[in-house]
Amino acid sequence: MPALDILSELRRVLGGDAVLPRAQIQQHRHADWSGLPAQAPLALLRPRDTAQVSAALAICNRHGQPVVTQGGLTGLAGGACTTAGDIALSLARMDAIEEIDPLSATMTVQAGAPLETVQQAAARAGLLFPLDLGARGSCTLGGNLATNAGGNRVIRYGMARDQVLGLEAVLADGSVLDGTRKMVKDNTGYDLRHLMIGSEGTLGVITRAVLRLRPRPQAVATAYCGLSGYDAVTRLLAEAQRRLPAGVSAFEVMWPSYLDYMLAQVPALRAPLSSRHAFYVLLESEGADSAGHQAAFEQFMGAMLDAGVIENAAIAQSTSDATAFWRVRDATAEFPMLLPDLVAFDVSFAIADIGLAAQRCDAALRQAWPASTVLAYGHLGDGNLHLIVQVPDEQGIGQAALADAVEAMVYGIVREHRGSVSAEHGIGAKKRGVLGHTRSPAELAAMRAIKAALDPRGILNPGKLLPATPPLAQH
Template sequence: MAYPPIVIALIEALGADVVSLRETIAGRRWADWSGEPADIPLALLRPRSTAQLSEAMSICTLYCQPVVVQGGLTGLAGGACTRASDVAISLERMTRICEVDPVSATLTAEAGATLESVQNAAAEAGLTFPFDLGARGSCTIGGNLATNAGGNRVIKYGMARDQVLGLEAVLANGDVIDSTHKMVKNNTGYDLRNLMIGSEGTLGIITRVVLRLRPPASAVATAWCGVGTYESVTGLLSLALRRLPTGVSAFEVMWPSFVDYMTTHVPDIRNPLDERHNFHVLMESVGTTEPEHQEVFQCFLEEALEEGLIENAALAQSKGDAAEFWRIRDSTAEFPVLMPDLIAFDVSFSIADIGRAAQECDAALRNTWPTSTVLTYGHLGDGNLHLIVQVPGADAATVDAVENLVYGIVRDYRGSVSAEHGIGSKKRDVLGHTRSVAELAAMRAIKAALDPHNILNPDKVLPA
């Protein structure tokens, strides 16, 4: 069988141990969770070191060969999907936890390490890596940073980029950027670290990271609140931030459509409050001393009740109670089974606008498609709104119409078409709803400077 010159060159330089041919990789999955199309690539590279990856990229540049980096394939924007003409790169062999430094409170890991392995290594050292996602067992830390992932606790700890002190990355031409320092303060010119984070593999390939660790929380208080108005929801958040000394670690808001659907369709979960409310808020706050923190949290809830910000609340009395509350919010993992043809949105607005924007989206969708199912929920503490839409019998034209409607409202409110899942191929045509012409031009200039042959994840992120 005749192989393309690029494949032959890669095998000669790196060996068959690193380079897998197309006919040997047909059984692998090549698409993420986005539903975007994917094909078996020309070859799969699985380097064991940054040096091997650097050599591979030098060769790919010489042949102007497009490459796509894949992590745990848990993305939702199509950023890791491959074409038949691509060479795929997996860092599944670069999974080492290189160092845990308890004095600096840092952890250094290779980019192929799973999020869960990072969390476990931090815990073994008596610290915690608070960044968390439901896909923790399979998503990789490199993928988390490449997409600047969010998660449930952004309100307290920030996005993925906020967990990083330094990183190492391989550029398109094989050059290696090594800024794996442990300093919080490093004000020395352009921040290449943050340029790589969130670039979805279009500017460079992250290979090693230095992560910030935190002291572990010894006390966790969790409550499920029923709230009457959106103004009361934002009032509850403001009160929590003022009254709780350690702030809020999660503030999840669910509209009745979401809670009713999940408690009806998912076995063994129930609404912690018997009565129906216009909004349901799952709150979490972490502290250092268990009895005192629980007392402060309970006093805060009593004050919120007295001020009329909440109508009722259930306070978790145990870790089991808290897990049951979170099961409702985390039941979104059932969507692929419950709604295999769903249309999902991950958008953001200013916190002040979310109530109106969500109501406008819901009304417009139900008026246009009366038989549709529309579920609304989100990490409201950081402005992130999720909409799940199902239109019975929807064809491609209907899907486009639904997306145009929702993204049009996002543009009207000057929101973001992607809050935490990136752009990939799925949202590149609507990136202009959020970014100005000047911003897009600057992005293209950066891409052209770092990847002049457009070989790093081409046709992703930037509009055509």
């Protein structure tokens, strides 16, 4: 069927205001933050409820029309980028907080709600929704779940999938999976909730979720530490998890390459420590004991200093102190302006391997491109390493070719260490060619079988996540 006829049918069923043609779509609706090329889609659908999502997908599936679901467009893997032949689907109108159940400690919310709105609603109820990302004001819950987002506090609360008790999703043919249940225990066969979470819009469109809320912390203790080496970093992590009464809520590691560069490039930043060290750690612990939490934290820090695990530390004495510490770690938002041709990596390893893997990446990149900028930091408590690389095009081969060479080098080291090519940002269009570095041929075949069963016409987010052709065995 011609595109105009499909759009006419969609308007007839959804209403004219729910179907914006290409000419009326704003430029920012074409792509996410990945920097990958994108084109204006045929139209942007803006359904008001699950029934309209179901109707729209049924129409598109019947005609083999590709559909790309878009949230806040803050993704970094190209999962929301569209081509000229796609129809984009936005759940921005489906943003309601439908219910907060304090007794069950749950929130039922539509997928178009921004993450920050969800966090604020939980806080007003005296509870906590712990998923937190730098893009909290723009990203949507549906996008967070579709990519299984991570963020700053995975070490304590887990990934996005760990915050969900129930889910509603619409399959490619318009069928609605209503699993919006509030139980922690529900051992009734295949867990379709977890199948949808992390599927990046390739298996279904997440429309509603029942979120698991947590008790709101009554006290937060934060320290910025300088350490002599990677062994000291891992020892501090182990000791903090074992000895802090409330455990660890964040454990962010910065290599000197990252800290020195950011302090030099961002005038507003101030170094929390005057001394120089081989590693810097931002350690945070959330607790329920407002009276004794800070004292126990400071006692632990003193013991680590006495034992030589930490060389120096600054302990936050106020919220403003803690904010200043976090500002150093969150300065990554400046990267697009400071390093416009950067190649960014979101990889993960066993915690014991991160130090060596980061060292190997840094050495290999600097040997190949001595004038390159290589910055390392990450959520080390959950094995997540971020590398930021910018290589000047001294040979005139073009930034695209340089990026390909840089990625081949880094992802090769990831494969050798049996790491993951994507820790928290997803695969999208950007990493589908290296998915075989992490997933075996048997795993990829199982993933393709699931895709074929739930979306046999291949209309949902085509060209994303799964490699175009089965790769050669990597294991």
